[in-house]
Amino acid sequence: MEKREEHPVAMNAFELISMSKGLNLGNLFDEQAFKRETRFTSKCPANEIINKIEEAAKPLGFDVHKKNYKMRLENVKAGRKGNLNVATQVFQVAPSLHMVEVRKAKGDTLEFHKFYKNLSTCLEDVVWKTEEDMQQVK
């Protein structure tokens, strides 16, 4: 078993701020459909988040590589543009709040969307708010 760092990397305040919909001008161009990364928040401990993602990804046919609070999930089967490769990282926003970034590293973006949808279904008890929840217009 590899030794793991005490805590995930702290998300700095400016990174947090940069998530605002008001600072993502891609929305001016209707870019939504083609996003290559997303995030969700969780109130679970970081270790638990990592384990749950691994548990969810393996049955979906993904190999899991972990290092501290970063993971690489790689589809064993090749897709339309090679093997889908997804990078995730857990950040600490506050002791009781983590932000998990899920990003397509390689492969087809639509396959990434499908994978993420399946993954989120398995992670229901880990996810507190999805990116959609956070960006909902009140």
Add this chain to the structure above:
Amino acid sequence: MGCMHSRHLRHTPGYEEPTVLASETPFTVSEVEALYELFKKISSSIIDDGLIHKEEFQLALFRNKNKKNLFADRIFDLFDFKRNGVIEFGEFVRSLGVFHPNAPVADKIAFAFRLYDLRQTGYIEREELKEMVVALLHESDLELSDDVIELIVDKTFSDADTKGDGKIDQDEWKDFVSKNPSLIKNMTLPYLKDITLAFPSFVVRSEVEDSDIYTYE
């Protein structure tokens, strides 16, 4: 059809020639013309006057013209270089130029600094950073106690404010960004390189072609 297009262009306040804008931004002439199509769409959505008003900007960004947002306000104010309360075409293109993948990183870093310097004092003060964190949490429906928010702000501030004077100046900001390049990730819009695909040339007529038609008649 070509003539009408040209005349409309000349009467829009704040309009600048695509060739001029292309020479002073990372955009090509075709890309500036494509941006003009986008500009026309946004600037006519509520008040059809060839200018982007705050509500039209909010509508384009949030699909809700009444959505108030601290960060969108900052972007709007920075785009509105002349500070006349509207974004003109020239201002639109020049400001978006900073977000082009080919724009100098130094420009992106400087723009982000001005963005976060809420009261334009030339420094990002601790209170400003806290105000922005609070705004983000509120916008995202995330609740954290004030103690925890203070912790987040403290940690970031101690990393960035290397001179320890309670505020982040431009040099400290540049150093901080060089250590954390993801801080300016949202200062680049890869899509800007593909903008002519969204507005193909059979829709947009270049000014040069129009004046040719004119003289031919």
